[in-house]
Amino acid sequence: MSIRSKPVRVVATAAAFLLVTAGCGSTLDEQDSVEELSIGVPVPLSGPTAETGKAYSNGVALAAKQAVAEEPLEIDGEEAEVKVTECDTEGTPTGGTNCASRLASQEKVIAQLATFSSEAIPMMAINEDEKAPFILTATSSADKFTRSGNKLVARFWNDPKTYMPQFAKSLFKAGSKDGLQDVAVMATADEFGETYTAEFERNWTDLGGSVVAKATFKNEATDFYPQLSSIMKKKPDAISIPTVCSAAAPIVTQARELGYKGDFIMITPCQPEALTDIVPAKDVVGSYFEGTPLSLDSEGAQKFKQSYEKEFGSQPDPAAASGYIAARVIIEAARIADNVADPYEIRSSMPAALEKADDQGWNYLGFSELTDEGNTTADIHVRRQVKPDQVRDYTN
Amino acid sequence: MDVFLQQLANGLMSGSIYGLIAVCVALVFGVLGIPQFALGAQAMIAGYLVFFLGGEIGFAGALAVAVLASALIGYVIQRVVFSPLENAESSNLFLAAAGLMFVMQGLALMIFGPNRKIVPEPIDGTLNILGATITWHRLGIMLVCAAAVLCLQAFLKRSNIGRAIRATAQNPKGAKVVGISPRRVAGVTMALGCGLAGLAGGLLAPVAQVYPTSGDVLILKAFIIVAVAGMGSIPGALICGYLVGIAESFGSAYLSVAYHDIYSLILLFLVLIIRPQGLFVREVRKI
Numbered sequence: 001m002s003i004r005s006k007p008v009r010v011v012a013t014a015a016a017f018l019l020v021t022a023g024c025g026s027t028l029d030e031q032d033s034v035e036e037l038s039i040g041v042p043v044p045l046s047g048p049t050a051e052t053g054k055a056y057s058n059g060v061a062l063a064a065k066q067a068v069a070e071e072p073l074e075i076d077g078e079e080a081e082v083k084v085t086e087c088d089t090e091g092t093p094t095g096g097t098n099c100a101s102r103l104a105s106q107e108k109v110i111a112q113l114a115t116f117s118s119e120a121i122p123m124m125a126i127n128e129d130e131k132a133p134f135i136l137t138a139t140s141s142a143d144k145f146t147r148s149g150n151k152l153v154a155r156f157w158n159d160p161k162t163y164m165p166q167f168a169k170s171l172f173k174a175g176s177k178d179g180l181q182d183v184a185v186m187a188t189a190d191e192f193g194e195t196y197t198a199e200f201e202r203n204w205t206d207l208g209g210s211v212v213a214k215a216t217f218k219n220e221a222t223d224f225y226p227q228l229s230s231i232m233k234k235k236p237d238a239i240s241i242p243t244v245c246s247a248a249a250p251i252v253t254q255a256r257e258l259g260y261k262g263d264f265i266m267i268t269p270c271q272p273e274a275l276t277d278i279v280p281a282k283d284v285v286g287s288y289f290e291g292t293p294l295s296l297d298s299e300g301a302q303k304f305k306q307s308y309e310k311e312f313g314s315q316p317d318p319a320a321a322s323g324y325i326a327a328r329v330i331i332e333a334a335r336i337a338d339n340v341a342d343p344y345e346i347r348s349s350m351p352a353a354l355e356k357a358d359d360q361g362w363n364y365l366g367f368s369e370l371t372d373e374g375n376t377t378a379d380i381h382v383r384r385q386v387k388p389d390q391v392r393d394y395t396n
Numbered sequence: 397m398d399v400f401l402q403q404l405a406n407g408l409m410s411g412s413i414y415g416l417i418a419v420c421v422a423l424v425f426g427v428l429g430i431p432q433f434a435l436g437a438q439a440m441i442a443g444y445l446v447f448f449l450g451g452e453i454g455f456a457g458a459l460a461v462a463v464l465a466s467a468l469i470g471y472v473i474q475r476v477v478f479s480p481l482e483n484a485e486s487s488n489l490f491l492a493a494a495g496l497m498f499v500m501q502g503l504a505l506m507i508f509g510p511n512r513k514i515v516p517e518p519i520d521g522t523l524n525i526l527g528a529t530i531t532w533h534r535l536g537i538m539l540v541c542a543a544a545v546l547c548l549q550a551f552l553k554r555s556n557i558g559r560a561i562r563a564t565a566q567n568p569k570g571a572k573v574v575g576i577s578p579r580r581v582a583g584v585t586m587a588l589g590c591g592l593a594g595l596a597g598g599l600l601a602p603v604a605q606v607y608p609t610s611g612d613v614l615i616l617k618a619f620i621i622v623a624v625a626g627m628g629s630i631p632g633a634l635i636c637g638y639l640v641g642i643a644e645s646f647g648s649a650y651l652s653v654a655y656h657d658i659y660s661l662i663l664l665f666l667v668l669i670i671r672p673q674g675l676f677v678r679e680v681r682k683i
Contacts, residue, residue, distance in 0.1 A: 046608060225409075229402045
């Protein structure tokens with residue numbers, strides 16, 4: 001009887017089927033017996049904002065490693081693994097939604113730790129889906145992220161509505177000696193840019209200052225002469241550029257090319273140490289930055305920087321710290337809830353997990369008070385590049 | 397008046413780069429019928445070459461190497477990717493060109509990583525012309541782009557291979573009949589197009605930063621410009637490049653900067669309505 005005869009083929013197919021399903025069965029049995037906290041990280045790993053995305057993802061990976069090294073994650077008396085899966089959103093809303101769908105349906109993640117508003121907000125359309133709900137955290141500063149009634153979101157970043165009043169006041173005071181009054185805002189053309197511009201303008205004008213010009217740009221743009229020429233007509237004392245350093249640097253360079261002599265105002269993701277790696281320090285002397293506890297070099301911050309550098313070969317920035325904190329909160333919340341499968345249970349334990357952050361020494365950005373809507377309050381102070389090699393922190 | 401001249405200078409500079417890439421697209425599409433989307437990626441690779449070599453051999457040397465390397469890559473791409481498809485449907489050419497673009501971007505991401513690379517300007521300083529501020533490098537970009545297109549025109553008109561390229565563009569079958577080698581023409585055309593794209597990318601590197609998708613905006617604008625100019629018009633592509641640059645600059649300054657990328661599309665719609673064959677191409681009479 002040859003292999004080509006029908007009965008032999010039927011038996012061979014049946015045997016192969018049995019072998020495969022037996023193998024699957026044993027694998028599934030093994031999987032069922034190991035608890036797993038699955039976390040997705042849909043961030044830009046390519047495109048103009050890739051540097052921030054990668055730093056954020058590194059922070060998450062480090063948190064996952066350190067959290068279980070300090071104390072193994074036990075769920076229901078059994079040791080559980082923490083699995084982190086990256087996905088490249090390419091810095092686009094479509095990429096973000098595709099990643100979120102894939103991570104939810106294929107990787108069965110219980111939480112997704114995202115970054116920018118432009119990607120995170122579209123993900124909100126699916127994170128409460130009954131079939132595969134997941135907690136969504138982001139570094140989004142946009143209003144919409146936490147004020148849309150979504151029960152599974154949390155922001156681990158600066159909410160302009162909460163931090164801007166104090167920051168604007170400190171900035172006004174710090175700049176008063178040099179006559180900082182008229183400010184122009186050149187923000188990204190997205191939800192975050194709109195929110196930041198509106199909050200900055202409201203608070204700055206309340207203090208007696210003026211926002212003399214506003215312009216927008218896209219992250220992938222390279223020529224900013226049209227916007228800068230319009231802004232410079234109004235002779236601002238400072239130009240606020242609320243974006244990451246890699247996107248802000250060409251704006252700074254081109255503003256100086258056009259003869260702009262004033263200062264710049266940057267946000268948390270762009271610190272003077274990182275910006276002066278890209279543009280000459282003399283071009284940013286006098287400029288203002290948003291400082292965090294990470295920039296104050298406490299013992300905890302130094303330890304974090306050392307372990308990050310050992311793992312990834314570079315210094316962490318606030319995005320890396322935010323990813324770290326978001327991941328640690330999720331892991332601690334799973335521990336408190338004694339659950340890795342129910343996102344609602346884990347989400348309800350997240351405020352308690354954040355409270356442990358200070359005691360356990362990993363609250364590198366000073367977040368506090370995670371509300372039901374998902375807002376946190378961040379600890380922001382003014383920093384200023386006073387000389388090419390000196391940065392002053394205004395912490396009073 | 398100062399603002400007007402500044403915006404004019406801004407527009408001419410950005411238009412120079414758009415125009416140069418558009419000339420590459422017009423050349424390759426006009427002669428070979430290939431919508432070469434990878435020209436933007438070619439410009440990006442040239443930017444990386446300038447970044448890595450500029451410190452060793454100076455900007456001019458690195459630019460020359462980038463142009464030659466781009467031309468060589470173009471020749472190889474033509475022989476390996478597009479020549480086998482010479483009798484295929486145009487949709488296959490479209491897919492091959494798009495696929496090539498993604499492959500080049502993916503390779504750049506794998507090899508160079510996602511972080512932006514900063515290329516210092518070769519000549520520091522700015523000059524003031526009638527109230528408009530322009531850097532020496534940007535002025536150099538305008539002059540080099542104009543010179544490159546003039547040289548290309550002279551090459552196409554005066555050299556034997558240039559005449560062969562024009563003959564192939566006008567009548568591919570006729571050109572074959574008189575003994576012009578289509579493969580040789582295709583190889584030289586693609587090398588020329590990619591070399592000029594490399595020139596654009598290398599010149600732009602100190603102005604913009606270099607990263608794997610930095611060529612995307614250039615190629616999109618280039619196709620718009622070629623449609624506005626009309627297929628096959630090389631000087632028209634450069635002039636329309638200036639037009640698009642100026643439209644964006646003045647639109648941003650006097651209307652709204654939020655719609656910066658839309659002004660070129662508005663220009664395209666107007667041209668398609670008023671003169672669908674393009675601004676620099678004579679209407680073809682239907683018999």
